Amino acid sequence: MNATIALILLQDGLTSGLIYGLLALSILLVFLVTRVLWVPAGDFLVLGALTLAVLRQGEVPGTVWILAGLAAVTAIVETWRAWRAGDWRGWPRLIALVVVPSAAAVLATLWLAPQNAPVPVAILLVLALVTPIGFLTYRLVFRPMVDQPTLTLMFVAVAVHYVLTGLGLTAFGSESFRSPPFLPGRLDVGFTRLSYQLLIVLAVSAALMAALGLFFGRTLWGKALRATAMQRFGARLVGIRTESMGALAFTIAALIGAVSGVLIGPMTALYYDSGFLVSLKGFVGTVMAGMASFPLSVLGALLVGLVETGASFYASPFKEAIVFGLLVPFLLWRSAVQIRTRGKGHE
Amino acid sequence: MMKSVAAALVAATAFSAPALAQDIKVGLSGTFSGPNAANGIPYRNAAEVFPKTIAGTGVQWIVVDDATDPTTAVKNARRFVDEDKVDIILGSTSTVTASAMTDVAVEAKTAQIALSPIQIAPAKRPWVFNLPQPVPIMVSAIVEDLKKRKLKSIAFIGYADGWGDLNWNALTAEARKAGIEVTTGERYNRTDTSVTAQVLKVIASSPDAVLVGASGSAAALPQITLKDQGFTGPIYHTHGTVVKAFIDAAGKAGEGALMPTGPVVAAAELPDSNPIKPVSLDFISKYEAKWGKGSASPVAGYAWDAMLLVEAAAKEALKTAKPGTPEFRAALRDALQSGREVAGTNAVYRFTAEDHYGVDERARVLVVVKDGAFRLAK
Numbered sequence: 001m002n003a004t005i006a007l008i009l010l011q012d013g014l015t016s017g018l019i020y021g022l023l024a025l026s027i028l029l030v031f032l033v034t035r036v037l038w039v040p041a042g043d044f045l046v047l048g049a050l051t052l053a054v055l056r057q058g059e060v061p062g063t064v065w066i067l068a069g070l071a072a073v074t075a076i077v078e079t080w081r082a083w084r085a086g087d088w089r090g091w092p093r094l095i096a097l098v099v100v101p102s103a104a105a106v107l108a109t110l111w112l113a114p115q116n117a118p119v120p121v122a123i124l125l126v127l128a129l130v131t132p133i134g135f136l137t138y139r140l141v142f143r144p145m146v147d148q149p150t151l152t153l154m155f156v157a158v159a160v161h162y163v164l165t166g167l168g169l170t171a172f173g174s175e176s177f178r179s180p181p182f183l184p185g186r187l188d189v190g191f192t193r194l195s196y197q198l199l200i201v202l203a204v205s206a207a208l209m210a211a212l213g214l215f216f217g218r219t220l221w222g223k224a225l226r227a228t229a230m231q232r233f234g235a236r237l238v239g240i241r242t243e244s245m246g247a248l249a250f251t252i253a254a255l256i257g258a259v260s261g262v263l264i265g266p267m268t269a270l271y272y273d274s275g276f277l278v279s280l281k282g283f284v285g286t287v288m289a290g291m292a293s294f295p296l297s298v299l300g301a302l303l304v305g306l307v308e309t310g311a312s313f314y315a316s317p318f319k320e321a322i323v324f325g326l327l328v329p330f331l332l333w334r335s336a337v338q339i340r341t342r343g344k345g346h347e
Numbered sequence: 348m349m350k351s352v353a354a355a356l357v358a359a360t361a362f363s364a365p366a367l368a369q370d371i372k373v374g375l376s377g378t379f380s381g382p383n384a385a386n387g388i389p390y391r392n393a394a395e396v397f398p399k400t401i402a403g404t405g406v407q408w409i410v411v412d413d414a415t416d417p418t419t420a421v422k423n424a425r426r427f428v429d430e431d432k433v434d435i436i437l438g439s440t441s442t443v444t445a446s447a448m449t450d451v452a453v454e455a456k457t458a459q460i461a462l463s464p465i466q467i468a469p470a471k472r473p474w475v476f477n478l479p480q481p482v483p484i485m486v487s488a489i490v491e492d493l494k495k496r497k498l499k500s501i502a503f504i505g506y507a508d509g510w511g512d513l514n515w516n517a518l519t520a521e522a523r524k525a526g527i528e529v530t531t532g533e534r535y536n537r538t539d540t541s542v543t544a545q546v547l548k549v550i551a552s553s554p555d556a557v558l559v560g561a562s563g564s565a566a567a568l569p570q571i572t573l574k575d576q577g578f579t580g581p582i583y584h585t586h587g588t589v590v591k592a593f594i595d596a597a598g599k600a601g602e603g604a605l606m607p608t609g610p611v612v613a614a615a616e617l618p619d620s621n622p623i624k625p626v627s628l629d630f631i632s633k634y635e636a637k638w639g640k641g642s643a644s645p646v647a648g649y650a651w652d653a654m655l656l657v658e659a660a661a662k663e664a665l666k667t668a669k670p671g672t673p674e675f676r677a678a679l680r681d682a683l684q685s686g687r688e689v690a691g692t693n694a695v696y697r698f699t700a701e702d703h704y705g706v707d708e709r710a711r712v713l714v715v716v717k718d719g720a721f722r723l724a725k
Contacts (some may be wrong), residue, residue, distance in 0.1 A: 005547050008576075012543040019540075174385045175592045176564040268540040269568055269596055273382070277538055312544035317507050317534040 017305020021298040023282030026253035032229035033249035042275025043164040048261020053177035062171025071102035134254020168272035176269035374427030376438035381415030393650035401658040417447035424451035486517035488607035498555035505560020507534035514560035562587030567596035609645040609693030613723040622690040652691030
């Protein structure tokens, strides 16, 4: 291996590491706020990427029908719930939340898609189509089972992953999609050439992470989210509606997934079922950080990306084994730390 | 004309009346959904243009999905022999699912024609036939082409699964025979988002050519990355890549990609003396009448060839036994391995009791991607 190869590998590893890092953020956010292990994180990435690819072909993506169907089902189920409980107080606001953004996104796409919308408009449409799916998933599936044990929630999350994969197959078919690059080519910086795509991924993920940091640190909603993540019961005692926090967490997670999809779409061909492995790698990143810290999760995910690229170069038949094998020493180390701190607590 | 209408009527009544004893029953299990769906669906499409009568007898094509799941494939095979009492089993359309079904076929003494390349164990040979060209025959076309171009070395990048292994093993064996050096063997997964690292390793081993041991549109990722990283030698692919999805996915970077395939792909360019040409053209016109221009593929051709083999065998078997009986199943098997040549769309098949692969070098041509289409490589 020489320096040229090393630099290209580094770029490649960083690019995938950043994408894993974004997913790690969404996985951690959802887990801390709702205790749901966000297995479908990668499916949202795939939905975002495939929707963008189809939009850029000037066609109406199947995501429109997924969203419309999901919104309709949620509206019916919520109406039924309100009717059964005889409690109609929150109903109009809820129905507005369910129907209005979805309907707006669907109609805007149906109108703009056939006219070959310019790239920024297409990206906005992707975000508008994919983000409400996160909110609707929460309302329809996870909110009614908010008190279930973590294990049940995890199995349900796996089920949601399979449903989304199936919907992806019907909406997009079994073939792969790749969107045209936003900026083709590479930037010559003297000692190596940086692909524009990497720079875009770098800029967007940095901006997104900074925005999330500001949101959590400076806004009331962000602080409420953090409070819920730290101590659900305590948060409820001080008047935070933890259920709304769950909805917010799922919406942000879906938004992050959609953004990662937009970023990765032009870099590689994706299939309807490509999301699962990407989720798992983001998950490895969060686990390395003890499922607790956002910045450390991103670092963990970056490490996963770099290790993956290195393993692909040196021992490609074993690369998945090497990446997931990373978990073992980290889990050993974490449990050792945990036992020691617990031991100290007893003294 | 009247005759064919009458035949169609007879066929229609035979089809609607269930379990007519004289109907031939054929069970086809395929990977119409699941990970191998893209490869499996053309078989189902071909089955929809199968004739309703063969060898002058009504035939029921029982087509079921195994979702690329070996357990379901075995269940389907059981259903075929226990409930439907089929005379012959076709399928499945992936190596794993097809291999899983062989036990049931042997146990029920019902012939099985595998529609994806499998390894036939000697104990199973009496009842199991392999229809698609075995991988070594295909890879030998690549090695021959290397010799013709006087190239000395080749690198491999392929799936980290059975398909990748099959091609890797065939390449190392064929290359050793031809004195060609295999510089490196790299692996990736169908859903991987980057193969940059593997491609750099391939290029660093400085081969004259590269074989991509993948299939379908997932073979486009190494093709694009190789071109992107400046590799200029010939890039070969497997016959699993001869689908329109690859051309669509690879775009401009796909131009010049070479792959061995069944002659049906370049049927119109074949010499008139080739017995495969008329069969292929007939299949293409029937298939494309239903599924649109450019839809015919060698994969759909395998299904068509299986139908032709059943037809040829049924002609013989009907002379000695009635469909639905163990005698007919045995007669059908005997007719299949009688050593008679049957021209199909992908090969001239000649099965004998000892050889259940039954194809030779007439079963492949080398094609090149040119202007977004597969053309015979000169």
